[in-house]
Every structure is written in C-alpha cells, then in structure tokens.
Amino acid sequence: MSPAESRKSAERLAEARRQERLAYIGTLASGLAHEIRNPLNSIKLNVELIESELAAAQTCDPAALRKRLARIHGEADQLAAILNEFLAFARPPKMEPLVTDLNQYLEDLLEFHEPECRKAGIALKRDFARELYPVRIDPAQFKNVVVNLLINAREAVGEQGEITVSTRELEHEVQIRVADNGPGVKASDEERIFEVFFSTKERGTGLGLAIARRIVEEHGGRLFLENRPGRGATFVIRLPKGIFLEFEQDKEPKSGTADERR
Ligand SMILES: Nc1ncnc2c1ncn2[C@@H]1O[C@H](COP(=O)(O)OP(=O)(O)OP(=O)(O)O)[C@@H](O)[C@H]1O
Numbered sequence: 165m166s167p168a169e170s171r172k173s174a175e176r177l178a179e180a181r182r183q184e185r186l187a188y189i190g191t192l193a194s195g196l197a198h199e200i201r202n203p204l205n206s207i208k209l210n211v212e213l214i215e216s217e218l219a220a221a222q223t224c225d226p227a228a229l230r231k232r233l234a235r236i237h238g239e240a241d242q243l244a245a246i247l248n249e250f251l252a253f254a255r256p257p258k259m260e261p262l263v264t265d266l267n268q269y270l271e272d273l274l275e276f277h278e279p280e281c282r283k284a285g286i287a288l289k290r291d292f293a294r295e296l297y298p299v300r301i302d303p304a305q306f307k308n309v310v311v312n313l314l315i316n317a318r319e320a321v322g323e324q325g326e327i328t329v330s331t332r333e334l335e336h337e338v339q340i341r342v343a344d345n346g347p348g349v350k351a352s353d354e355e356r357i358f359e360v361f362f363s364t365k366e367r368g369t370g371l372g373l374a375i376a377r378r379i380v381e382e383h384g385g386r387l388f389l390e391n392r393p394g395r396g397a398t399f400v401i402r403l404p405k406g407i408f409l410e411f412e413q414d415k416e417p418k419s420g421t422a423d424e425r426r
C-alpha cells in the first residue's frame with residue numbers, strides 16, 4: 165500500500181470509529197435518561213414531603229427531616245456518580261500506551277486492593293506466569309478494566325470468598341483472568357452483562373463491564389466471560405502480543421508527522 169493509500173485507509177477507519185461512537189452515544193443517552201429518572205423522582209418526592217412537613221410546622225419532626233435530607237444527599241451523589249461514569253465513557257481520554265510488565269502492574273493494583281478485601285474476609289490470590297511477554301497498555305485506562313473486574317468479583321463473593329488473578333502466555337496473546345467463587349452470572353443474563361446500563365444490583369449503574377470491554381478492545385484485545393453458574397464467574401482478558409512488535413516498529417525512524425503515523 166502506498167503512503168497515500170494507507171493514510172486514506174487510516175482516515176476511513178477513524179471515520180468509521182467516530183460514527184460507531186456517535187451511534188453508541190445515542191444509545192447511552194437514552195440509557196442515561198432512564199438511570200437519572202429514578203433518583204430524580206426520589207429527590208422530588210422527598211423535597212415535596214419536606215415542604216408539606218414544614219407547612220405543618222408544629223408537627224415537624226427534625227429527625228424525620230434529617231432522614232429525608234440524607235436521602236436527597238444520597239440520591240444526588242448517585243446522580244453525580246452516574247454522570248461521571250457516563251462522561252468517562254462518552255469522552256474517553258486519548259490512549260497513551262506504554263510497554264508494561266503485566267505481572268508487576270497487576271501486583272501493584274492487587275496490593276492496593278488487598279486491605280479492602282481482607283476487611284471483607286475475601287482472599288485475593290495470584291497465579292502469575294513466571295515469564296510474560298511485555299504488552300503495550302495505557303496504564304491509567306487499563307486500571308479501570310482490572311478495578312471494575314475486581315470490584316464486581318468483590319461484590320459477588322460473600323465472606324470466605326476467593327478472587328484469583330492469573331496471567332498466562334498463549335501463542336499469540338497474553339491472558340489475564342479474574343476468577344471468583346461467587347454465584348456466577350445467571351445463565352439468562354450472560355448475553356446482557358456487557359451492555360451499557362445492564363445491572364442486577366440495586367445501586368449498580370451497569371457501566372463497569374461496558375467500560376472495561378471498550379477499553380480492552382481499544383487495546384486490540386478482547387474481554388469475555390467464562391461462567392459457571394452457581395460456582396463462580398471468570399472474566400478473561402486477552403491482549404495481542406503483536407502490539408509489542410508494533411511498538412518496536414514505531415521506534416524506527418519514519419518520515420511524516422507523528423499524526424500521519426497514527
Ligand atoms: N463477578 C461477577 N459475578 C456475578 N455476576 C457478575 C459479576 N460481574 C458482573 N456481574 C453481573 O453483570 C452485571 C453488570 O456488571 P457491571 O459491572 O457492568 O455493572 P454493575 O456492577 O451492576 O454496576 P457498576 O459497575 O456500573 O457499578 C452485574 O450487575 C452482575 O449482574
């Protein structure tokens with residue numbers, strides 16, 4: 165392919181990605197409206213109750229008022245959290261991939277999460293491959309993937325729960341697995357868990373796995389579920405080894421601006 169042709173094809177790909185994202189944002193917007201309606205209704209109802217209690221000032225009970233205000237506070241926090249997640253999803257920051265030793269990277273993340281797990285009586289285990297092909301990831305974005313999977317696992321397993329994070333080198337890919345011994349995903353939900361706003365949790369936004377999958381795919385990888393209903397869920401991330409080779413090529417001197425090479 166000539167440089168002009170390859171630039172054209174890169175432009176077409178970028179345009180297709182933009183279109184895809186626009187379509188996605190449309191779906192997201194309707195999901196967002198749905199998610200916002202409930203807390204907003206609850207805020208409105210509680211404010212109306214406070215107003216009518218204040219109108220009958222003699223019978224006004226400060227403890228009941230405080231309870232209502234706390235409820236409003238909680239709902240407003242929930243709304244802010246939904247919006248933050250939504251914005252992170254709709255406007256992802258630019259990828260800045262770095263060649264990374266996955267074992268070390270995961271170990272750092274796990275150490276950070278260990279105290280919280282210990283407090284909840286959950287064992288956080290590692291089963292790392294001794295040698296692992298370096299991969300190219302954006303550490304800040306990829307953290308969202310691992311953290312979302314760990315939080316889901318933590319929420320799924322009860323006390324005496326176990327979460328095992330393992331790494332393996334496959335022929336063309338490097339694999340990370342986050343396995344838990346919780347109840348697993350209900351078979352009828354398996355198809356839906358990666359959808360935006362699909363959640364079975366009372367306070368879940370249902371963005372965690374959608375965000376995680378999108379980030380993994382932006383790294384050229386895939387994220388999928390290996391489910392054992394009743395015995396646990398395992399989320400598998402596979403990243404292509406090839407992205408490291410691309411990095412090696414990137415280092416070779418090339419003509420053209422940095423933008424043209426992307
Ligand atoms: N480890 C797991 N075990 C069992 N079910 C899971 C597990 N991880 C995810 N799920 C199911 O997939 C659904 C979607 O997960 P996702 O992380 O996208 O959203 P959420 O955890 O419900 O909310 P959020 O992550 O936005 O706070 C969950 O509600 C749950 O039903």
Ligand SMILES: [Mg+2]
Pocket residue numbers: 312315316371372373
């Ligand atoms: Mg989640």
